[in-house]
Amino acid sequence: MLQLTNVSAQYKTLTGTVKAVERVDFTVEKNEIFGIAGESGCGKSTLLKVMYDLISYPLEISEGSVQIQTKDKHGSTVTLPNGKIHESWWKVISYVPQGAMHVMNPVIRIRNQFFDAISKYHDKTDKKALEQEIIRYLKELELPPEVLKAYPHQLSGGMRQRVLIALATFLNPEIVLADEPTTALDVVVQRGILTMLSRVQKKMKNSMVIVSHDMGVHYQITNRLGIMYAGQMIEIGPTEQIFNNPKHPYTKMLINALPRVGDNSQKEGIPGTPPSLRNPPAGCRFAARCPLAEERCRTHEPVPVSVGQRHVASCHLL
Ligand SMILES: Nc1ncnc2c1ncn2[C@@H]1O[C@H](COP(=O)(O)OP(=O)(O)OP(=O)(O)O)[C@@H](O)[C@H]1O
Numbered sequence: 633m634l635q636l637t638n639v640s641a642q643y644k645t646l647t648g649t650v651k652a653v654e655r656v657d658f659t660v661e662k663n664e665i666f667g668i669a670g671e672s673g674c675g676k677s678t679l680l681k682v683m684y685d686l687i688s689y690p691l692e693i694s695e696g697s698v699q700i701q702t703k704d705k706h707g708s709t710v711t712l713p714n715g716k717i718h719e720s721w722w723k724v725i726s727y728v729p730q731g732a733m734h735v736m737n738p739v740i741r742i743r744n745q746f747f748d749a750i751s752k753y754h755d756k757t758d759k760k761a762l763e764q765e766i767i768r769y770l771k772e773l774e775l776p777p778e779v780l781k782a783y784p785h786q787l788s789g790g791m792r793q794r795v796l797i798a799l800a801t802f803l804n805p806e807i808v809l810a811d812e813p814t815t816a817l818d819v820v821v822q823r824g825i826l827t828m829l830s831r832v833q834k835k836m837k838n839s840m841v842i843v844s845h846d847m848g849v850h851y852q853i854t855n856r857l858g859i860m861y862a863g864q865m866i867e868i869g870p871t872e873q874i875f876n877n878p879k880h881p882y883t884k885m886l887i888n889a890l891p892r893v894g895d896n897s898q899k900e901g902i903p904g905t906p907p908s909l910r911n912p913p914a915g916c917r918f919a920a921r922c923p924l925a926e927e928r929c930r931t932h933e934p935v936p937v938s939v940g941q942r943h944v945a946s947c948h949l950l
Pocket of ligand 1: 643645650665671672673674675676677678679690739761845
């Protein structure tokens, strides 16, 4: 279980502070796929880095905490706080970063990338035995063992992404984070990746967090969904509820902009642009684009209210 309590994170740059994540509060439960959606630049990737404890200059956590509850080798429950979570990378929590090509070392064969990443966490000192285990796992994920001999550039984009997912899940971590796992892939390959993620999750019964700007991805694969806007989580609920009964005006506009079978009406994007995260406005951050905004929306920040079972949204009009 991964818990975020009132977490804010910012980039402290020479030209100012970017408040990329503001007071985010939610828990990712065991055995669920939790989605994070929102427009480009709203803070999705930063939030994932915060969860993964991948904090380095200029990024810092300015308030709140991240905690993972897990079991130690004696079976006792232990809590890993942010600042310590990175000590359990691969084993307790793993991360599939955005852009499979850039995150793999181009001059190292896949086989050695596996060894480099996982051998120090693995009991097997015998490389042959470890390789056999990797091959067995690749086959289980319908990946040919030959990929181990390849360099990253010799694989297609979809295959590289599948290899990264295999790498991130080989040690059976309790939490897997994936940043835009299907971006830049064609729809058929996309479907393959989503099926793979879903199968891995069902088999391992672990927690997955999927970041995507594509609402179609969330519809297909996630159980619960958080909608981010300008660094804040403005609605969280079961995916089916978010799609069938969205509550926040921003979520409604996101859902209404989606194409539907049999509906040939012209779809419009959401007019306007999100506010700067260097100097976010007072009140509700969506007010300037919200067709329903009232005076109080521009002056007072809304707090999350319950709008259904396990469903919360932050809007004065609710
Ligand atoms: N290294 C950095 N230094 C300064 N600002 C940054 C840095 N990385 C990201 N930002 C800013 O932080 C904000 C959130 O960025 P983030 O990448 O988390 O958003 P995102 O929702 O994942 O967007 P995308 O889908 O485009 O990756 C943006 O305003 C971005 O410009």
